[in-house]
Amino acid sequence: MNRRWLLAAPLAAAGLAGAGFWRMLSGMSSGNFDPRGVPSMLIDKPLPDFALPGFTAADVRAAGHPVVINFFASWCAPCIDEAPTLVALSRAGVALWGIAYKDKPAATDAFLARHGNPFTRLARDEPGVVAIDWGVTGVPETYLVDPKGIVRWRFSGPLPIEAAQALAGRLRA
Amino acid sequence: MIAELGHFALALAVAFAVAQAVLPLWGAWRGEARLMQAAPALALGQMIALAVSFGCLVLVSVNDDFSVLNIAENSHTLKPLLYKITGAWGSHEGSILFWCLILALCGGAVALFGNPLPASLRARVIGILGATACGFDLFCLIESNPFARLWPPPANGRDMNPLLQDPGLAFHPPILYAGYVGFAIPFAFAIAALLEGRIDAAWGRWVRPWTLGAWCCLTGGIALGSWWSYYVLGWGGFWFWDPVENASLLPWLTGTALLHSAIVVEKREALKTWTVLLAIGTFALSLSGTFLVRSGILNSVHSFANDPARGVFILGLLAVIIGGSLLIFAIRAPTLGGSGLFAPISREGALVLNNILLCSIAAVVMTGTIYPLFADLLLDQKISVGPPFFQATVLPLATPVFLAMSLGPTLSWKRAALFPAMLRLWWAALVALAVGVFASFGMAALPAFAMAAAAWMIFGALAEIVERIRLFRLPIGSSFARLVALPLSTFGTTLGHAGLGVTIAGIAGMSMSTERVVLMHPGDTVDVAGYDFRLVELHDAKGSNYNARVATIAISRNGVPLVTLAPERRAFTTQVMTTTEAKINTNFFRDLYVVLGEERDGAAVMRLHDNPLAPWIWFGALIMAAGGACSLADRRLRIAAPTRAASPKNTAPKNTVQA
Numbered sequence: 001m002n003r004r005w006l007l008a009a010p011l012a013a014a015g016l017a018g019a020g021f022w023r024m025l026s027g028m029s030s031g032n033f034d035p036r037g038v039p040s041m042l043i044d045k046p047l048p049d050f051a052l053p054g055f056t057a058a059d060v061r062a063a064g065h066p067v068v069i070n071f072f073a074s075w076c077a078p079c080i081d082e083a084p085t086l087v088a089l090s091r092a093g094v095a096l097w098g099i100a101y102k103d104k105p106a107a108t109d110a111f112l113a114r115h116g117n118p119f120t121r122l123a124r125d126e127p128g129v130v131a132i133d134w135g136v137t138g139v140p141e142t143y144l145v146d147p148k149g150i151v152r153w154r155f156s157g158p159l160p161i162e163a164a165q166a167l168a169g170r171l172r173a
Numbered sequence: 174m175i176a177e178l179g180h181f182a183l184a185l186a187v188a189f190a191v192a193q194a195v196l197p198l199w200g201a202w203r204g205e206a207r208l209m210q211a212a213p214a215l216a217l218g219q220m221i222a223l224a225v226s227f228g229c230l231v232l233v234s235v236n237d238d239f240s241v242l243n244i245a246e247n248s249h250t251l252k253p254l255l256y257k258i259t260g261a262w263g264s265h266e267g268s269i270l271f272w273c274l275i276l277a278l279c280g281g282a283v284a285l286f287g288n289p290l291p292a293s294l295r296a297r298v299i300g301i302l303g304a305t306a307c308g309f310d311l312f313c314l315i316e317s318n319p320f321a322r323l324w325p326p327p328a329n330g331r332d333m334n335p336l337l338q339d340p341g342l343a344f345h346p347p348i349l350y351a352g353y354v355g356f357a358i359p360f361a362f363a364i365a366a367l368l369e370g371r372i373d374a375a376w377g378r379w380v381r382p383w384t385l386g387a388w389c390c391l392t393g394g395i396a397l398g399s400w401w402s403y404y405v406l407g408w409g410g411f412w413f414w415d416p417v418e419n420a421s422l423l424p425w426l427t428g429t430a431l432l433h434s435a436i437v438v439e440k441r442e443a444l445k446t447w448t449v450l451l452a453i454g455t456f457a458l459s460l461s462g463t464f465l466v467r468s469g470i471l472n473s474v475h476s477f478a479n480d481p482a483r484g485v486f487i488l489g490l491l492a493v494i495i496g497g498s499l500l501i502f503a504i505r506a507p508t509l510g511g512s513g514l515f516a517p518i519s520r521e522g523a524l525v526l527n528n529i530l531l532c533s534i535a536a537v538v539m540t541g542t543i544y545p546l547f548a549d550l551l552l553d554q555k556i557s558v559g560p561p562f563f564q565a566t567v568l569p570l571a572t573p574v575f576l577a578m579s580l581g582p583t584l585s586w587k588r589a590a591l592f593p594a595m596l597r598l599w600w601a602a603l604v605a606l607a608v609g610v611f612a613s614f615g616m617a618a619l620p621a622f623a624m625a626a627a628a629w630m631i632f633g634a635l636a637e638i639v640e641r642i643r644l645f646r647l648p649i650g651s652s653f654a655r656l657v658a659l660p661l662s663t664f665g666t667t668l669g670h671a672g673l674g675v676t677i678a679g680i681a682g683m684s685m686s687t688e689r690v691v692l693m694h695p696g697d698t699v700d701v702a703g704y705d706f707r708l709v710e711l712h713d714a715k716g717s718n719y720n721a722r723v724a725t726i727a728i729s730r731n732g733v734p735l736v737t738l739a740p741e742r743r744a745f746t747t748q749v750m751t752t753t754e755a756k757i758n759t760n761f762f763r764d765l766y767v768v769l770g771e772e773r774d775g776a777a778v779m780r781l782h783d784n785p786l787a788p789w790i791w792f793g794a795l796i797m798a799a800g801g802a803c804s805l806a807d808r809r810l811r812i813a814a815p816t817r818a819a820s821p822k823n824t825a826p827k828n829t830v831q832a
Binding site (some may be wrong): 015 | 492496507
């Protein structure tokens with residue numbers, strides 16, 4: 001009997017490894033697992049203080065509902081890829097606030113006019129200083145801030161549709 | 174049109190693979206001779222269909238048909254013809270098709286050369302290969318179709334990654350894949366044996382040549398890949414413990430263990446269950462390597478077009494193949510029956526030690542490779558595991574392998590005495606000691622020890638031959654007669670073991686390399702390890718699809734001019750990428766290695782290396798592969814004579830099946 005268990009051990013080990021890899025893959029497409037990414041230091045921390053033309057940290061805290069903050073720029077090609085996903089997300093009733101990163105206001109407006117404006121509020125971070133406080137590694141980058149002003153989740157790079165759906169589901173729940 | 178033909182041939186191959194998986198296995202189960210006989214024809218059919226399909230892909234690539242997505246993304250009209258051909262297996266889609274082709278070639282090889290096998294075993298082996306091929310052919314057809322069209326076609330393609338436009342890398346995938354996929358045959362034999370419920374010496378003898386062939390290719394493939402990273406990436410290193418490199422090392426380690434444990438099955442009918450598990454495990458590691466590289470889970474310099482969706486398909490495929498085979502193993506292995514007995518100190522004992530150590534090394538390397546992923550997943554920690562971990566863990570496990578390697582072949586089967594065996598190796602030990610002492614004057618302790626171990630392996634391997642021909646104890650003429658009469662497999666063992674020694678010596682030498690990074694103006698001279706490197710001039714040059722900046726470096730020693738090297742920095746126009754072309758001068762005992770870096774104000778950053786014994790690393794691997802080939806050419810394996818080990822002097826090999 002012992003020998004039988006021993007012979008089944010490789011199967012069990014392979015099964016565990018396979019389950020782990022499956023979770024990694026599904027995490028990669030939903031944005032919960034990123035083997036290459038640098039973890040954000042902001043997770044489960046209060047959002048950094050900032051005051052930009054458009055909105056301030058106090059506005060985010062005072063919103064009374066979770067806010068999804070998206071750093072983007074008109075000069076960023078992946079942001080164009082991401083635009084339809086964000087529009088769909090805002091249609092699903094998610095409060096999306098945008099921060100235009102190192103971008104001329106006219107260029108930002110043209111970008112939003114062309115690819116659709118999913119943002120309920122828009123701030124402009126032309127010098128890119130606020131992005132440094134947030135630890136933004138590149139555009140686009142998306143953060144979820146809860147009503148208490150705590151950063152709960154971050155996604156670096158264009159949001160895949162699965163990740164957007166997971167996010168919408170999480171906010172509805 | 175050609176693309177559609179290729180696509181059709183691929184679909185046809187899937188159909189063949191399904192038939193190849195179902196009919197022979199059904200026939201073997203029900204004892205239907207006619208169904209079993211269909212197996213070779215189906216395997217050949219699949220092989221031909223895939224060959225046609227791959228031929229079409231090459232043709233489309235050579236014709237610059239940019240209406241095919243795969244070609245538009247990876248080729249360019251200005252790309253040299255060689256890379257248009259080899260580019261067919263350079264892209265993700267093409268490499269999967271190529272992978273399938275090699276798997277089909279394995280099936281074809283069993284179909285063509287498997288006549289001596291018992292009908293049911295052959296049918297099962299081919300059926301298992303067909304079932305495996307089924308999944309991968311389907312993956313190629315559904316998830317990564319290399320013939321997908323693009324409309325409207327672009328005027329020109331996006332060109333291939335310039336790092337891959339290199340003759341060494343162009344022929345790297347075929348050899349490496351042949352190694353990876355070649356282990357499908359021992360795998361199929363293992364599953365077939367489990368289904369048959371019987372493993373005997375004959376089984377071990379049939380499995381060995383296929384394992385050897387795959388092992389030779391994998392050895393060559395790994396060596397070629399390491400050589401490529403040495404002279405193309407221009408970092409001056411040869412092995413970075415990169416996840417992709419580890420993924421190729423893992424099946425090599427377990428494959429080497431399999432090679433040795435199959436000997437025990439063949440000669441002594443022992444270690445049967447373990448050998449079957451190794452055969453399954455080796456192929457599973459080959460598959461997982463492919464999967465990990467392509468899913469984007471692993472961080473690596475060798476990045477493919479990563480895609481989690483494709484990863485899910487491959488993971489499902491792996492779950493079926495690996496999970497299924499391990500399930501069969503768990504259910505059927507207890508029926509395989511007992512094994513021959515042997516004392517701990519014996520040839521079998523030495524081979525068991527080899528297996529334990531090699532598998533421990535594999536386990537350590539695997540842990541280091543996937544631990545960061547699982548730490549991230551389960552513990553939410555970002556860690557990275559680098560060379561210090563691997564050096565600290567692999568070395569203590571490798572050292573006993575090195576020490577025991579020379580001793581093992583001198584032990585006799587069943588029961589042996591350790592002391593007389595050691596006495597026979599006294600002169601090899603003496604040489605090793607002398608080398609170690611001599612090396613310790615110029616080297617640190619660890620490399621000096623490695624040099625001694627290398628000498629021990631090389632001369633210990635030779636000692637086996639010396640012992641068998643009784644050199645200096647018999648007249649030289651009869652020694653020579655014995656040498657000629659020795660079976661080729663003896664030379665195979667010697668070459669294989671000595672080759673590893675040469676590689677270890679190369680690695681030890683390489684650890685003593687000197688490197689200088691300097692800013693040089695034309696006319697400047699820099700001294701590296703006693704060599705004078707003089708930057709003569711810098712100029713521009715033009716290649717077929719790149720612009721180059723070339724430095725001329727004259728190297729001299731004590732005023733005697735040695736050689737002039739011209740390292741380049743190439744700017745590829747289509748892919749907007751810069752590559753460095755390191756230039757190497759070698760005299761077999763040391764490499765002088767120069768890389769041209771950035772330039773400023775008429776001065777250039779030059780990286781100058783002196784790498785002692787570096788060529789030995791790859792030369793040793795070549796010797797190892799040659800040893801495998803030598804063993805493969807051995808008459809007993811070639812004929813696959815189904816005789817028991819008890820009567821090795823078989824004079825009339827008949828293609829009969831042992832009951």
